[in-house]
Amino acid sequence: MINADLIIKNAIIITLNSKFDIIENGSIVIKDTDIIAIGKTEDIEKQFVAHKKICADNKIVMPGLVNTHNHLSMTMFRGLADDIELQAWLNKYMFPAEAKFVTEETVKLGAEIAMVEMLHAGTTTFNDMYYYEEQVAEVAKKIGMRGIVAESFIDFPVPNSATPDVTEKHTRYLYEKYKNDPLITVGVAVHAPYTCSEELLKRGAKLAEQLDINYHIHIAETKWEYDLIKKKHNLTPVEYLDKLGVLNENVVSAHSVWLDDQDIDIYARRKVGVAHNPECNMKLASGVAPIPKMIDKQIKVGLGTDGAASNNNLNMFAEMQVMALIHKLWNKNTTVIPARTALRIATLGSAEVLRLDKKIGSLETGKKADIIMLDISKANTIPIYDYYSAIVYAFNAAHVTDVIINGQEVMRNDIILNIDEKDIKNKMNDLARKISTAIKIVSSQ
Ligand SMILES: [Zn+2]
Structure with a gap:
């Protein structure tokens, strides 16, 4: 068995690779910053172990x-x-x-x-x-x-x-x-x-x-x-x-x-x-x-x-x-x-x-693990006949639950891990009050 850092399992994986492969019941294996394997969960489980696993049941997993x-x-x-x-x-x-x-x-x-x-x-x-x-x-x-x-x-x-x-x-x-x-x-x-x-x-x-x-x-x-x-x-x-x-x-x-x-x-x-x-x-x-x-x-x-x-x-x-x-x-x-x-x-x-396509943009072995997960259980995306159609025409920002960048979890269950959101929102509202008193606001009447 090969040791990895993180396995995302049971996902619907939209790879965006050159064949546009979609893997249902799929797993992605991440070591350090990279995707080291991607395939059917049953095959991945025979070859890889990781100290951390994310179950992506009911999730679409795709490139960020x-x-x-x-x-x-x-x-x-x-x-x-x-x-x-x-x-x-x-x-x-x-x-x-x-x-x-x-x-x-x-x-x-x-x-x-x-x-x-x-x-x-x-x-x-x-x-x-x-x-x-x-x-x-x-x-x-x-x-x-x-x-x-x-x-x-x-x-x-x-x-x-x-x-x-x-x-x-x-x-x-x-x-x-x-x-x-x-x-x-x-x-x-x-x-x-x-x-x-x-x-x-x-x-x-x-x-x-x-x-x-x-x-x-x-x-x-x-x-x-x-x-x-x-x-x-x-x-x-x-x-x-x-x-x-x-x-x-x-x-x-x-x-x-x-x-x-x-x-x-x-x-x-x-x-x-x-x-x-x-x-x-x-x-x-x-x-x-x-x-x-x-x-x-x-x-x-x-x-x-x-x-x-x-x-x-x-x-x-x-x-x-x-x-x-x-x-x-x-x-x-x-x-x-x-x-x-x-x-x-x-x-x-x-x-x-951006000339970053050797590193990111698709989910493939050897690329950096820049990954997002979408919740497919909400009424406004059901049913799904075609994943591309669903993602472009039915999904929106509110369906994004998890974000991994460079192999690291950045957002988990809609919570961003490395920043105090409330504090920066308050600070921005304070700044906006100063800007609005200094600059005459224009909008349609
Ligand atoms: Zn511009």
């Missing part, structure tokens, strides 16, 4: 969801300014609110609330772009969550960085600090083609290439951006970035809504990865990204929520469902983004975009 685009600490601005146009939202509300309230302490608190929300909704990995990212990384390590952190390069002074020189120095510091970390990866974040100069866009790309890390950027989010770049350079945003030489396989392109067929060809040629954010694009009326066309061209597509200030949640189950629905409506075609494709995009597809 991977959120490819986020600004975690913007949870502090959730609902601060809704139902207004993107440029006004950014310039009148978000940038001033950030200048006044983004500090090391508030970034930490925002990240804590964000991670609590994400874990309850089955997300095990995030890709963040913001400020004071060392705080985000430290919260993730404390809670046990996997993430990519990146300090934002932008053409004006930001809370923790007066100049791009400081941002670059800080990115290099973070890279050195976390380069061997089991949970944290460091990236470069360059805000967008309309907030960064040519020099800054290229500088970020050079740094990302030199350190072989991801280049996280918002591209072609709105018609406003598309028209601005077209007017200035007589090129689409994608053509412009390609001309600067910044597009390649380490690019994680958030949004990518305003792409024509030539732009999609450029993405395919340069192997750019896309972080699709349908809820944010709907809420800010940005448009619908041509995701089915990208999939046809074998472009890497992942899913993200964007920050809570423009969504207003970090719930990947909701995002997955909206993705599967919006493209059907937009294309007047019920066969577009079927449930299995939607689930693959939210897990392995997202891991491919």
Whole structure:
């Protein structure tokens, strides 16, 4: 018999492996951080013993969801300014609110609330772009969550960085600090083609290439951006970035809504990865990204929520469902983004975009044990004829009961183990009272 640390038994295992195997009455064997075996419970029990067992009767066990685009600490601005146009939202509300309230302490608190929300909704990995990212990384390590952190390069002074020189120095510091970390990866974040100069866009790309890390950027989010770049350079945003030489396989392109067929060809040629954010694009009326066309061209597509200030949640189950629905409506075609494709995009597809697919995104021997469990006993998911359909169209965040990341239990029976949820919720409500008195709140009347 082979000794292991943990066996999850009697589960319905949705592997998301290349054959899309589903194993009923299945078991997953975990040693240290890795999945070392996966198969029928009766076979696993003949070969493996572990000092800890989790009985997953009545549970679906699947890979954790991977959120490819986020600004975690913007949870502090959730609902601060809704139902207004993107440029006004950014310039009148978000940038001033950030200048006044983004500090090391508030970034930490925002990240804590964000991670609590994400874990309850089955997300095990995030890709963040913001400020004071060392705080985000430290919260993730404390809670046990996997993430990519990146300090934002932008053409004006930001809370923790007066100049791009400081941002670059800080990115290099973070890279050195976390380069061997089991949970944290460091990236470069360059805000967008309309907030960064040519020099800054290229500088970020050079740094990302030199350190072989991801280049996280918002591209072609709105018609406003598309028209601005077209007017200035007589090129689409994608053509412009390609001309600067910044597009390649380490690019994680958030949004990518305003792409024509030539732009999609450029993405395919340069192997750019896309972080699709349908809820944010709907809420800010940005448009619908041509995701089915990208999939046809074998472009890497992942899913993200964007920050809570423009969504207003970090719930990947909701995002997955909206993705599967919006493209059907937009294309007047019920066969577009079927449930299995939607689930693959939210897990392995997202891991491919983040270049973490060798480690995570599916349940397979040799991969890290990033696993979530879903309760199948609630009325709103019964009966189940097709597991993919059930997960995408019927399940939601409330069905997530347990989360394991890197082989460690992080949430058990809906309780997050390494953080005092009540305390951080109280602190966030205190902070929100200060923000609301300082910033005039806007919402639809
Ligand atoms: Zn964003």
